[in-house]
Amino acid sequence: MADEDIFSADAIEKGRRLFTRAWTFSRGTPDLDHLPPDDRPEIAFAGRSNVGKSSLINALVGQLRLARASNTPGRTQELNFFTDPNDELYLVDMPGYGFAEAPKDKVAAWNKVLRTYLAGRRTLLRVFLLIDARHGLKPVDDEIMALLDGAAVSYQVVLTKVDKISKTDLEKVSENTRKVLAKHPAAFPQILLTSSEKALGFEDLRATIAQLLEAHGS
Ligand code: GTP
Ligand code: MG
Numbered sequence: 118m119a120d121e122d123i124f125s126a127d128a129i130e131k132g133r134r135l136f137t138r139a140w141t142f143s144r145g146t147p148d149l150d151h152l153p154p155d156d157r158p159e160i161a162f163a164g165r166s167n168v169g170k171s172s173l174i175n176a177l178v179g180q181l182r183l184a185r186a187s188n189t190p191g192r193t194q195e196l197n198f199f200t201d202p203n204d205e206l207y208l209v210d211m212p213g214y215g216f217a218e219a220p221k222d223k224v225a226a227w228n229k230v231l232r233t234y235l236a237g238r239r240t241l242l243r244v245f246l247l248i249d250a251r252h253g254l255k256p257v258d259d260e261i262m263a264l265l266d267g268a269a270v271s272y273q274v275v276l277t278k279v280d281k282i283s284k285t286d287l288e289k290v291s292e293n294t295r296k297v298l299a300k301h302p303a304a305f306p307q308i309l310l311t312s313s314e315k316a317l318g319f320e321d322l323r324a325t326i327a328q329l330l331e332a333h334g335s
Pocket of ligand 1: 172
C-alpha cells in the first residue's frame with residue numbers, strides 16, 4: 118500500500134517473484150569488523166526499537182520466523198544479514214535506536230555501530246526507515262535522517278502497524294510525514310504503508326525493492 122498507486126503490473130510481478138525465493142539467514146554481527154564482504158547490494162531496515170523491523174522482514178519474505186521479532190523492545194541486538202539463494206541482495210535487520218532502557222554505555226556503543234554502518238556502507242542501495250504510524254516521526258528519527266542526508270544515502274519511510282490506527286489518523290500522519298520529508302534531500306518522497314500483522318502493503322514494498330535491484334543491475 119503506497120500513498121498513491123504507482124506500480125505497474127510488471128513491477129508487482131517482479132517483486133512477487135523476488136520474494137518467493139527461499140531467503141535465509143546469512144550472518145549476524147554486533148560490530149563492524151564482522152560484516153559480510155560488500156559483494157552485493159544491500160537494503161537495510163532501520164527504525165526505533167519496537168517499530169516492527171523484524172516483523173516486516175518476515176512478512177516481506179513470507180517466512181514467519183526468519184528474523185526474530187518480539188514484544189520486548191531491544192530484541193534485535195545485531196546487524197542481521199539475510200540473503201536470497203542467488204546471492205543477489207542482502208536484507209539487513211538492524212537493532213532499533215532510541216531504546217532508552219538499555220545501559221547507557223551499551224546504547225552509545227550501538228549508536229556508533231548503527232551510524233557508522235548507515236553512513237559508510239558502500240553497497241547500501243536504500244535504507245527503509247520504519248516509523249510506527251501511531252507515533253509518527255520523533256526527534257531521534259530526525260537525527261538518523263540528517264545522518265543519511267549528510268552521507269547521501271537514499272532512504273524511504275515506511276509507516277508500520279497501520280492496522281492499529283484509523284484511516285483519518287493515517288492520512289494525517291502521512292501528510293505530516295510527507296511535509297517533513299520534503300525538506301530532506303536524500304529522502305525518497307513516496308511513503309509506504311504496511312501492516313505485517315494483516316499482510317498489507319507488501320506488494321508495493323516488494324515492487325520497490327525489485328525496481329531498485331533492477332536499476333542497480335542495469
Ligand atoms: P527491535 O528489534 O527491538 O528494535 O524491534 P523491531 O523493530 O524489530 O520490532 P518487532 O518486529 O520485534 O515487533 C515489535 C512488536 O510489534 C511485536 O510485538 C510485533 O508483533 C508487533 N508488530 C510488528 N508489526 C506489527 C504490525 O504490523 N501490526 C501490529 N498490530 N503489531 C505489529
Ligand atoms: Mg527487531
